[in-house]
Amino acid sequence: MTTDPHSRAPTSGWLGRVVDRVVDRVVDVRRAERRGLGYAFGCAFTMFLAYSMLRPVRETMGINAGVANLPMLFWATFACTLVLQPVYGWVVSRFSRAIALPRIYAFFAATLVMFYVWFLAEADHTWVARCFFVWISIFNLFVVAVFWSLMADIFTGEQAGRLFGFIASGISTGGLLGPLVAGVLAPRLGGIQLLVLAAALMLLAARWMHAMIRWHRQQAAHGRAGPDVNAALHGGAFAAFGQVLRTPYLRAVALFVLLLTSVSTVLYLEQQSAVAHAVTDPDARTVLFARIDFTVQALSLVAQAVLFSRLLRRFGFATMLAAVPALVLLVFVVMASGLSFELTIGAIVVRRVGEYGVTRPCRDMLMSVISRQEKYKAKQLIDTFIYRGGDGLSASLMTALSGPAIRPLVGVGLCGAWLVTAWWLGRRFEATVRGMHRDARPVKRAVG
Numbered sequence: 001m002t003t004d005p006h007s008r009a010p011t012s013g014w015l016g017r018v019v020d021r022v023v024d025r026v027v028d029v030r031r032a033e034r035r036g037l038g039y040a041f042g043c044a045f046t047m048f049l050a051y052s053m054l055r056p057v058r059e060t061m062g063i064n065a066g067v068a069n070l071p072m073l074f075w076a077t078f079a080c081t082l083v084l085q086p087v088y089g090w091v092v093s094r095f096s097r098a099i100a101l102p103r104i105y106a107f108f109a110a111t112l113v114m115f116y117v118w119f120l121a122e123a124d125h126t127w128v129a130r131c132f133f134v135w136i137s138i139f140n141l142f143v144v145a146v147f148w149s150l151m152a153d154i155f156t157g158e159q160a161g162r163l164f165g166f167i168a169s170g171i172s173t174g175g176l177l178g179p180l181v182a183g184v185l186a187p188r189l190g191g192i193q194l195l196v197l198a199a200a201l202m203l204l205a206a207r208w209m210h211a212m213i214r215w216h217r218q219q220a221a222h223g224r225a226g227p228d229v230n231a232a233l234h235g236g237a238f239a240a241f242g243q244v245l246r247t248p249y250l251r252a253v254a255l256f257v258l259l260l261t262s263v264s265t266v267l268y269l270e271q272q273s274a275v276a277h278a279v280t281d282p283d284a285r286t287v288l289f290a291r292i293d294f295t296v297q298a299l300s301l302v303a304q305a306v307l308f309s310r311l312l313r314r315f316g317f318a319t320m321l322a323a324v325p326a327l328v329l330l331v332f333v334v335m336a337s338g339l340s341f342e343l344t345i346g347a348i349v350v351r352r353v354g355e356y357g358v359t360r361p362c363r364d365m366l367m368s369v370i371s372r373q374e375k376y377k378a379k380q381l382i383d384t385f386i387y388r389g390g391d392g393l394s395a396s397l398m399t400a401l402s403g404p405a406i407r408p409l410v411g412v413g414l415c416g417a418w419l420v421t422a423w424w425l426g427r428r429f430e431a432t433v434r435g436m437h438r439d440a441r442p443v444k445r446a447v448g
Contacts, residue, residue, distance in 0.1 A: 028162040028309065036215045037163055040151060043208035044170030047105070047147060050201035051140050052178025052297065053194045054112075056289035058136040060282050061129040062272060070272060071395035073130060074265070077137045078388040084138065085385050089240055092376045097150065098213045102206040104146055108139050109202035116195040137388070143202070144171075145383035150209065152367040152375045154216045158433075160368040161317075164361045165308030172304055172356060175297030179290035240381035243374050249432075250378050252425050253366055254386045259418035260359065261390030263328055266411050267348050269398050270335075274344045292345060296352045303357025311358075317433075318426025321362045324354035325419035332411035366425060369432045 029037055062070060091100050115135065118128050155163060182194060244250045279285050312320055331347045367379045397410065 029166075032219060033159065033163065036154065036212060036219065037166065039208055039212035039215055040154075040163075040167045041170035043205050043212060044147060044167055045174040046201045046208060047143050047174065047205040048171040049174035049178050049181075050198040050205065051136075051143065052175040052293055053182045053201075054136055054198050055140075055293055056179060056182045056286045057192075057194060058133055059272070059275075059289040060286045061133045069130070070269065071392070071398075073133050073137075074388070074391040074395040076130075077134045078385075078392040080134060080138055081141070081384050081388045084142070085240065085381055088142070088380055089377055093239070097153070097376075098210065101146055101150060101213070102210045105143060105202050105206035105209060108143055109199040109206075111135065111139070112195045112199040112202070116192065116199075119192045119195075137391075138384070141384045141387055142380075143205075145380050147209070148364045148367070148383070149376050149379050150212065152364060152370075152379070153372060154212070156368065160365045161312060162309060164364055165304045165312070168308070168356070168361045168364075169301050169304035171360075172297045172301035175356075176294060176301055179293035179297070183287050183290035183294070239373070240377035243378040244381060247374075247378075249425075249428060250370070250374065250382070252421060252428070253363075254382050256418070256421045256425055257363070257382050257386050258390040258393075259325075259414055259421060260355070261387045262394035263325075263411060263414050263418060264351065264355070265391050265394040266398055266414070267328075267331075267351055269395060270344055271348045274341050278341050292349065296349055296356065299349075299353040300356035303353065304361065308358065308361055316426075317362065317365070317430050318423055320358055321366075321426040321429075322419055322422040324351075324359045325415050325422050327351075327354050329412060329415035329419060332408045332415060335408040335411070362426075366429055369429065 062073065088104070091104070095103075115128070115132055119132075122128050151164065151167060152160070181197075185194060244254055275285060275288065279288055308320075315323075328351050331350060335344075335347060367375055370378070394414075
């Protein structure tokens with residue numbers, strides 16, 4: 001008797017039935033997809049739990065290094081990303097995803113242990129704080145981009161619309177717990193001790209990732225998923241640059257990400273400046289940042305797990321992709337009239353919830369219709385190199401603009417361009433998916 005991979009029969013046992021019932025209420029998942037969805041959620045959860053514990057420490061280190069030095073740190077992050085991108089391209093060109101991707105996570109775990117030792121060895125933390133800020137900024141983008149590259153490779157565009165919101169909720173669940181851990185442990189043990197725990201979590205995330213790749217291989221062998229393409233990608237270490245430059249769709253995605261990160265950096269600098277003036281104690285700053293992160297992740301979790309797929313079906317992809325640029329545009333209009341410390345933090349929370357709960361799943365859905373080479377190379381370039389380039393450019397621009405009334409106007413202009421780009425990309429994606437559905441072949445097409 002052949003099992004229908006699209007059936008939704010519950011698993012055996014009362015606990016399995018309870019879990020199935022809960023999952024069915026929040027996500028449209030087929031029976032054959034359940035285990036893979038669980039592995040993806042587990043990997044997303046542990047990976048982002050590791051980062052979200054360290055984010056409050058990073059923010060404190062950024063202030064300790066001097067708010068005036070933040071643009072320099074953004075450019076240092078951009079430069080390091082420029083160096084690491086070809087190394088990543090070489091790794092995925094020479095090794096299969098089953099070998100390369102979990103080991104990339106293990107590499108980042110090892111670097112956290114190295115920073116822990118450095119913090120213990122140095123009495124003066126000025127330079128180690130600056131280097132830690134830069135490295136965690138790189139760490140965040142690389143581990144998240146690697147994860148979503150794998151998701152876009154394993155799941156089809158149709159599955160992405162149903163499952164990516166729930167998978168992204170694993171990130172927010174980890175982000176929800178991380179600030180709690182940081183808020184409890186940092187005052188008692190010191191923020192530095194969190195590095196060892198984060199390293200252990202990254203190794204666990206690598207195990208989840210390996211299990212996910214193995215699951216996909218088994219599904220492909222039984223005809224329940226697309227072909228298992230586990231071979232190395234080949235090509236040069238700098239192939240991603242050519243892919244983005246010669247493909248209009250990828251250039252538009254790159255512009256979308258550049259504008260997104262520019263807007264985010266403008267708001268981030270406002271946050272750091274506001275906190276530096278309002279809170280003087282470093283541990284108190286870490287606790288405040290932990291509380292902000294907790295609020296953001298709690299609201300994002302609801303948006304991802306419960307609302308995203310429903311809103312996507314109701315309003316369509318293009319509207320969802322353009323919704324956050326429109327919302328942040330309104331935030332900047334309000335900021336032009338002047339905000340208190342509390343309202344500044346509230347505006348930043350709104351922006352981050354919109355990005356995590358809506359924009360992030362949409363961004364990764366954009367990559368579900370490109371070629372496999374582009375998913376692991378061009379996507380990584382856009383999510384790291386282009387992203388951090390936007391940080392550096394916008395930070396330098398904001399440093400050059402001193403008037404408090406000018407910065408919100410710059411934000412309005414950036415959001416306007418971001419909104420137009422988002423709408424064009426959303427319509428292009430919808431047209432591409434319709435074309436793929438009309439195509440009888442089950443092979444994904446690259447967008448030209």
